[in-house]
Amino acid sequence: MNTLSLDGKVILITGGLGALGLGIVHRLTHAGARMVIGDLLPAPKAKEILKKNNIPVHACEYLQGDVSKPSQAKELVDTAFRKFKRLDIALCHTGIVLVGDLVDFSEKDWDRQITANTKTAFLVAQAAARRMIKSRIKGKLIFTSSWVAHAPWPSIGPYNTSKAAMNQLMRSFARELAPHGIRANVVSPGIVGAGMAKRQWDIDPVYRARAKRAIPLGIMQPLDSVADTFHFACSNMSDYMTGTILLADGGCSLYPMD
């Protein structure tokens, strides 16, 4: 019988020091995974943050770097093999959100938005898949998308687009890699009470009023609920799933909010 234990699994995450990333790393390491964590901060600061968040640092290897660079994406994968001798799951998780109407959006910001969200996911998934194929590991790629890929949120058109593209990137990887036994899936959170949504919620009354109307279940998504979905997706209980979007959004994508 399959269980939620992650004993023996080696999992890589990009953007692991962000609000959602820390919740996910906390959950997965406590379920038995060893992890390679990538983010932008220097290592001493990263270790301090991991410790402060009760994450077992002996089960983690941290690597500073920008995963929009192919060499950095590859280095994360190489680190997993160097330190832990394998890689079972790659979480393509980094993301930023740039606010602005499409008609006013600059080309520079468009490139920044698509690079930060979609290109990083492509590079990390590609580096992980290449190594899994070479090592005959029937691993998993998991992409962090968003419910706004399904119902576009106002004033963040390029972000909505980057996540919709990520969904199709995932499905394309899933089709291409199935003959190797490698699975690809998306986790799509809703409006989470942590990270980028909470930061906006705290400073912007217009966002807050709209977000309140947009969540059919009535409360911001608890960070634990995001961790639950990743935990399931990383466990053997999801082994027969590929090409799927795990939408855990409190119903946000069910109807337009305005």
Ligand SMILES: NC(=O)c1ccc[n+]([C@@H]2O[C@H](COP(=O)([O-])OP(=O)(O)OC[C@H]3O[C@@H](n4cnc5c(N)ncnc54)[C@H](O)[C@@H]3O)[C@@H](O)[C@H]2O)c1
């Ligand atoms: N917070 C939400 O409500 C929500 C909802 C749906 C989806 N998401 C997605 O979840 C993911 C995490 O969001 P969050 O709210 O935790 O944001 P966050 O800003 O708290 O964390 C993002 C992390 O990614 C890192 N990062 C960004 N670009 C990077 C790069 N090029 N290389 C390496 N690291 C990089 C940042 O340093 C940061 O630590 C994002 O992909 C986001 O789109 C968030």
